[in-house]
Amino acid sequence: MVSAPPLLSCEGVAKRFPNGTVALRGVDMTIRAGRVHGLLGANGAGKSTLIKILSGAHSASGGQLVWRGEPVRWRRPIDAKRAGVATIQQHVPLVPTLSVLENILLDTGGWRRHRHDERQRVAGMVDRIGVGLDLDASVGDLAIGERQMVAIVQALASGADLVVMDEPTASLAAPERETVYRIVRQLAREEGKAVLFVSHFLDEIVALTDEVTVLRDGRAALHAETASLDEAGLAAAIVGKAVVQLARDRRREVTGPEVVAITRLSSPGRLAPTDLSLRAGEVVGLAGMLGSGRSELLHAIFGADPDAGGSVRLHGRLVGRSPEEAVRAGVALVPEDRVAQGYLPQMPLWQNVTLPQLATHSRWGLIPCPADERGRAAEAVDRLAIRTPDVDALVPELSGGNAQKVTIAKWLVPGTRLLLLDEPTAGIDVGARTDILRLIRALADDGLPVIVASSDYDELLAICDRVVVLRDGAVVAERAAGDLDEPMLVLLTGSAPVPTPPIQPTRPLP
Amino acid sequence: MKPSFNWRDAFGLREAGVYYALLLLLGVLAMAAAAAGRPGYLSAVNLSNIVYQASLVGIMGVAMTVMLITGAFDLSVASVAALAAAVLVGLAGSIGFVPAALAALATAAAVGLANGLVVQLVGINAFIVTLGSLTAVRGLVLILTDGRSLMVSDPGVLAEMLAFESSRVAPFWPALLLALILIVAGIAKRHPAAIGGVVLGGLALAAGRDFTVAAPVLYLLAFTALVWFVLGYTVIGRRLYAVGGNAEAARLSGINVHAYKIGAFLLSSLAAGFAGILFACRLGAINPTALQGSELTVIAAAILGGTSLFGGAGSVVKTVVGALLLFTLTNGFNVLNLGANYQGVVEGLVVIVAAAIYTVGGRRRARPRPVDPEPSGRADAAPVALGGAAL
Numbered sequence: 001m002v003s004a005p006p007l008l009s010c011e012g013v014a015k016r017f018p019n020g021t022v023a024l025r026g027v028d029m030t031i032r033a034g035r036v037h038g039l040l041g042a043n044g045a046g047k048s049t050l051i052k053i054l055s056g057a058h059s060a061s062g063g064q065l066v067w068r069g070e071p072v073r074w075r076r077p078i079d080a081k082r083a084g085v086a087t088i089q090q091h092v093p094l095v096p097t098l099s100v101l102e103n104i105l106l107d108t109g110g111w112r113r114h115r116h117d118e119r120q121r122v123a124g125m126v127d128r129i130g131v132g133l134d135l136d137a138s139v140g141d142l143a144i145g146e147r148q149m150v151a152i153v154q155a156l157a158s159g160a161d162l163v164v165m166d167e168p169t170a171s172l173a174a175p176e177r178e179t180v181y182r183i184v185r186q187l188a189r190e191e192g193k194a195v196l197f198v199s200h201f202l203d204e205i206v207a208l209t210d211e212v213t214v215l216r217d218g219r220a221a222l223h224a225e226t227a228s229l230d231e232a233g234l235a236a237a238i239v240g241k242a243v244v245q246l247a248r249d250r251r252r253e254v255t256g257p258e259v260v261a262i263t264r265l266s267s268p269g270r271l272a273p274t275d276l277s278l279r280a281g282e283v284v285g286l287a288g289m290l291g292s293g294r295s296e297l298l299h300a301i302f303g304a305d306p307d308a309g310g311s312v313r314l315h316g317r318l319v320g321r322s323p324e325e326a327v328r329a330g331v332a333l334v335p336e337d338r339v340a341q342g343y344l345p346q347m348p349l350w351q352n353v354t355l356p357q358l359a360t361h362s363r364w365g366l367i368p369c370p371a372d373e374r375g376r377a378a379e380a381v382d383r384l385a386i387r388t389p390d391v392d393a394l395v396p397e398l399s400g401g402n403a404q405k406v407t408i409a410k411w412l413v414p415g416t417r418l419l420l421l422d423e424p425t426a427g428i429d430v431g432a433r434t435d436i437l438r439l440i441r442a443l444a445d446d447g448l449p450v451i452v453a454s455s456d457y458d459e460l461l462a463i464c465d466r467v468v469v470l471r472d473g474a475v476v477a478e479r480a481a482g483d484l485d486e487p488m489l490v491l492l493t494g495s496a497p498v499p500t501p502p503i504q505p506t507r508p509l510p
Numbered sequence: 511m512k513p514s515f516n517w518r519d520a521f522g523l524r525e526a527g528v529y530y531a532l533l534l535l536l537g538v539l540a541m542a543a544a545a546a547g548r549p550g551y552l553s554a555v556n557l558s559n560i561v562y563q564a565s566l567v568g569i570m571g572v573a574m575t576v577m578l579i580t581g582a583f584d585l586s587v588a589s590v591a592a593l594a595a596a597v598l599v600g601l602a603g604s605i606g607f608v609p610a611a612l613a614a615l616a617t618a619a620a621v622g623l624a625n626g627l628v629v630q631l632v633g634i635n636a637f638i639v640t641l642g643s644l645t646a647v648r649g650l651v652l653i654l655t656d657g658r659s660l661m662v663s664d665p666g667v668l669a670e671m672l673a674f675e676s677s678r679v680a681p682f683w684p685a686l687l688l689a690l691i692l693i694v695a696g697i698a699k700r701h702p703a704a705i706g707g708v709v710l711g712g713l714a715l716a717a718g719r720d721f722t723v724a725a726p727v728l729y730l731l732a733f734t735a736l737v738w739f740v741l742g743y744t745v746i747g748r749r750l751y752a753v754g755g756n757a758e759a760a761r762l763s764g765i766n767v768h769a770y771k772i773g774a775f776l777l778s779s780l781a782a783g784f785a786g787i788l789f790a791c792r793l794g795a796i797n798p799t800a801l802q803g804s805e806l807t808v809i810a811a812a813i814l815g816g817t818s819l820f821g822g823a824g825s826v827v828k829t830v831v832g833a834l835l836l837f838t839l840t841n842g843f844n845v846l847n848l849g850a851n852y853q854g855v856v857e858g859l860v861v862i863v864a865a866a867i868y869t870v871g872g873r874r875r876a877r878p879r880p881v882d883p884e885p886s887g888r889a890d891a892a893p894v895a896l897g898g899a900a901l
Contacts, residue, residue: 410763
């Protein structure tokens with residue numbers, strides 16, 4: 001296979017932005033037809049820039065792209081698309097009001113809207129890769145996993161030879177990921193396409209790809225056949241040093257007093273009546289697929305769900321049923337989608353950090369005291385190792401992991417007595433992930449009860465004392481984390497039978 | 511940590527453009543007036559006249575800015591102002607000026623509350639709701655006035671109303687004092703308020719001790735100062751910006767988003783009601799089409815001031831300057847006798863050019879500062895359109 005002629009070669013591709021920022025310092029990479037090529041790297045290593053260059057959104061400021069043996073220079077996305085490169089962005093840009101079919105054919109020419117032959121072609125393609133997509137469904141009604149499928153079919157329909165997938169599984173639950181894996185393998189093996197697969201998940205890179213390139217600081221730090229690698233080696237290449245494992249003491253007993261009592265908390269159509277109690281210093285994980293009720297449970301606890309019934313008691317006292325009252329009582333929620341729910345794009349970091357407790361940073365509870373707020377923000381930047389030029393930076397200017405740390409920093413005050421985190425490590429790099437997981441453990445060790453929802457079962461098993469499994473809005477199992485392993489969790493959440501080849505559950509948590 | 515103030519940004523076209531535009535326009539008009547043989551364009555009387563003419567739109571514009579900051583929109587202000595004026599004129603003869611004015615304000619507040627409740631609790635877009643109330647409230651005015659002009663006939667009440675609107679105040683000493691405070695505080699805090707102080711002091715000295723301004727100018731200044739302080743220096747202000755910047759994030763930070771958004775509707779209608787009262791007092795009468803179309807002038811003033819239509823950004827001082835810019839244009843057309851035919855074209859173009867400057871300038875501002883070696887690590891970058899920095 002290695003002898004197949006390269007479809008695309010990057011030869012010393014560099015990118016320097018007009019403002020002087022150097023994103024890529026010369027990347028060499030060769031992508032061959034029929035192979036799945038993994039691209040890894042921490043946030044800020046240059047992955048996104050490289051993808052943008054491959055897709056024509058940026059042009060390289062140095063080096064050369066060679067496409068089917070010819071040097072090329074793509075100035076616009078359409079150039080790359082015409083040449084045969086389809087890029088599936090992380091946040092899938094589909095038109096929610098159009099049907100699946102119309103989205104798939106969005107970039108095809110012609111002037112007629114409903115063409116029978118096109119429909120046949122797409123239907124055939126959908127059948128061939130074996131995804132059950134209703135071509136006439138409106139994209140706005142689809143689950144996020146199905147949208148990912150639409151994007152993949154869209155890429156295929158454009159007749160691309162190279163499909164670039166930017167973290168396609170970041171927001172998917174286990175069974176949906178399996179579907180993506182299956183399609184990726186099919187694309188490479190049966191359709192003879194080249195796939196560039198970008199991911200933060202080491203296990204899927206190891207299980208799925210044929211060869212791997214690791215970027216670090218704008219250079220290709222490692223290039224190897226996947227078969228010759230293991231996850232520890234990959235993680236080391238990403239961070240540039242040996243990864244410290246997040247050790248977990250499986251025999252840890254939580255013996256603190258019961259401080260959180262949730263009784264018959266429910267929300268019509270979203271959450272069946274749920275009881276849950278937490279001891280001081282206990283970390284409880286919520287496992288389940290997308291739509292299983294994890295986020296719904298957290299929002300109901302936080303009072304953010306106006307339809308929710310039932311009660312939440314914190315240290316014996318009833319928590320009011322609105323976010324204002326919950327915050328006053330010391331409940332904190334780090335929401336799932338940090339862009340839409342987590343931070344304010346127009347406010348500087350320091351104002352974002354102090355927003356929930358602004359009154360305590362104010363004279364007479366009315367006039368905010370900026371010096372005090374900045375001090376608090378500077379402490380948070382130090383404590384969480386947030387990479388930012390200063391506390392005046394706007395949060396969207398930070399990388400995903402650092403933006404996520406800001407949304408957590410909002411709640412790091414003594415007044416926080418219950419911390420709820422919804423997918424706190426989705427789409428962020430290994431380093432930030434480790435920082436955040438360590439922080440959660442440290443907070444719990446100081447006696448804070450924590451509830452974490454995550455699609456990453458490894459992560460749950462590593463930091464939780466107990467795991468609650470949800471399915472269809474109801475709790476279906478509750479186990480001590482020490483009695484669980486990842487395959488058991490996968491079974492409990494009700495996912496599909498074990499995939500082939502199985503994703504190894506042995507990934508050490510970096 | 512020291513509060514940092516970015517002077518380069520503060521004097522850039524994006525941040526200070528509306529001030530430059532006003533100065534440029536005044537300069538051009540002064541030269542044109544001088545060339546046309548009409549001296550005294552820049553006289554204190556003419557300038558204070560412009561402010562007086564802009565005061566109603568300015569007051570509504572300040573409240574509209576708060577509205578836009580929270581991410582909503584109010585098209586009904588001019589109709590509400592007319593309704594308040596009709597209530598005042600209709601009732602003043604029988605119950606006296608002050609009770610009638612309070613009734614007018616209460617009527618306006620009721621409309622604002624209704625707008626806010628429908629928008630927030632039913633969840634209909636503010637544009638649609640206030641488009642509806644624009645028409646419906648104008649209909650109420652027609653019913654109240656029976657389609658004819660109403661007048662206040664009681665001479666005593668009429669005198670009270672005139673006194674409320676047209677009494678003149680000599681602002682020399684207060685203006686000088688305020689200028690001094692602004693200069694001292696501005697220099698101490700390294701804040702451009704010092705420049706405002708210098709301008710104000712200079713104007714006061716140039717106008718002299720005998721110069722007087724009409725009461726609405728003072729109402730405008732007081733209201734602007736109050737809202738400016740609340741927005742810039744209080745918890746309420748920060749939360750208003752937060753609610754407009756990202757309502758869901760604000761809600762999940764424990765802010766009562768409904769209360770702030772409905773409050774903005776209330777404020778907008780109250781300000782419109784007050785403007786309506788001033789309008790009625792100015793004429794002692796109201797006709798059913800009064801103020802028709804001024805809601806668009808109000809919104810234009812806010813846009814000229816750089817307020818984002820998407821919420822989360824805006825400054826009331828710049829909105830007032832935006833209103834002054836629009837009325838300077840009108841005034842210039844009158845003084846130069848250019849004919850009203852060209853006025854619409856010019857005003858419209860000015861608004862579009864201003865918006866273009868803000869959008870282009872905003873894009874430049876949104877460019878990343880080097881944090882990581884790779885700027886595209888900012889996977890979360892949200893578009894910041896038409897608006898950026900808070901006051």
